[in-house]
Amino acid sequence: MTPAKRSLVILYGIGGLSDVGRHAILAALENPEVSKITVITEHPEKLDEKNWESHGEKTNPFNKPEFAPRLAMVKVEESWKKPQENLASHFAGADAVISCLGHRQPGISNKELLKRGLIAYDGNKQVIQAMQEAKVDRAVVITSMGLKSDNGAWPHWASKILKVMFLCCARKAKKDLEAMENLYLESSLDYLFVRPVGISEEREPTGEYYVQEPGNKKDAVGGDMAKIDAARFMVDQALNPTFHKTYKTVGSKPGSPM
Secondary structure, three states: OOOOOEEEEEEEOOOHHHHHHHHHHHHHHOOOOEEEEEEEEOOHHHHHOOOOOOOOOOOOHHHOOOOHHHEEEEEOOOOOOOOOOOHHHHOOOOOEEEEEOOOOOOOOOOHHHHHHOOOHHHHHHHHHHHHHHHOOOEEEEEOOOOOOOOOOOOOOHHHHHHHHHHHOOOHHHHHHHHHHHHHHHHOOOEEEEEEEOEEOOOOOOOOOOEEOOOOOOOOOOEOEEOHHHHHHHHHHHHHOOOOOOEEEEEEEOOOOOO
16 A cells, blocks of 8 residues: 655754754654655754764765655745745645744853844744645644743653753743744644653664653653654654644653653
8 A cells, every 4th residue: 555645844943952853854754654854944054964963873864865855955044033935835735844943052052043043933933824824734843841831741850950941041042932832822723832851962762752641740751862752753743643732741761860
């Protein structure tokens, strides 16, 4: 039986949360149903990096003959802070959008991020408009724990550290992410906000992800996971949605160490 042909739009930027978007390209390529992946980014060159700030060496999938026919690159002109012409044309026919434009770290270690500015709000504002024009309904969006809408969904001591960080050195990131969330809340789109726990460069992928059960303090998801595993959750929810107009915290196996 011939696999169904599916199409995704994937967006990524700079930083830990945004890196999940790069990995979402790889996760989507794992699925033979996905015949077209349109990547939209300010930073196509980041796909040429060797490790994508994660475990193991990576190869730009656009440079692999077996993947290239399924991929299309759209370079954002200058910045998401400027209107992108004909953006909706790149969303036409897509089954869903995976948007990873957010950032939750201060940016001290990334001078380019500090220079260019945070884009979760500016970018997703244009993404939502493009989706509506192209009649694409499903959006799986990276966001963070520790925001005012989080309500302590992850019962782990590390979540308290993140909340403190959002009150001091990462206030701008918090404001940007919360403004982005409000855009989706006010839209008619079928969104899912994904709150990954700690995602580190050293974490080895397991091929698994775990969704936090609200109020379950006994079985808190593990506090560290590989970016590709977070990306797999996003791709799965983009193609086969089970959570609608809500937030989900995702991590590694309960009991896993930080």
